[in-house]
Amino acid sequence: MPNMRSKTKLLKIVILGDSGVGKTSLMERYVNQRFSQQYKATIGADFLSKDIELEDRMANLQIWDTAGQERYQSLGSAFYRGSDACVLVYDVTDLRSFESLETWREEFLAYAANRDPETFPLVVLGNKIDIVDRAKAVPTKRAQQWCAAKGGVPHFETSAAEDINVEAAFQLVATLALKRG
């Protein structure tokens, strides 16, 4: 490729959050432009890879999708090690999934961020914003306040179903990951 400053940069991004919030759906939407209504629980962890151009260079995003269901969780520190950024997902119609973010964040930082946990690149996504016929369980303001209290973590409301903010969110995640790495 012409005029590329240096070799492709590999960036490892981990998606965490409760079961059913839409982690797999967000990744499928971002990487493959696909969406399925059908729920199939992720078992263990798996990744999809996507090449993007980022600030004048090529980056290979390795996006790791994990299981939200506790009985499938056995990831441990080896899995998180080497992460360059983390995406924390909740479901805007499910308050509990928002309240779980604290635990997901702590678990991730404890394992992955051996240097400067306060500045580790995290992005929070409130997914399923397309569902308007149910009362929104997590007010935008409440999520924003939590993110601000965690040192100014960026927050997006997304829809994997209707492709709202998915590209923008992952673009920012990748940019933050690249800056750190």
Ligand code: GTP
């Ligand atoms: P685990 O693998 O168990 O951790 O779940 P997950 O977080 O990967 O959730 P998944 O992506 O499998 O989505 C769960 C269900 O929510 C599926 O039926 C999806 O079709 C649905 N879903 C995901 N994202 C959206 C969204 O943005 N809007 C709507 N309406 N439904 C969504």
Ligand code: MG
């Ligand atoms: Mg999944």
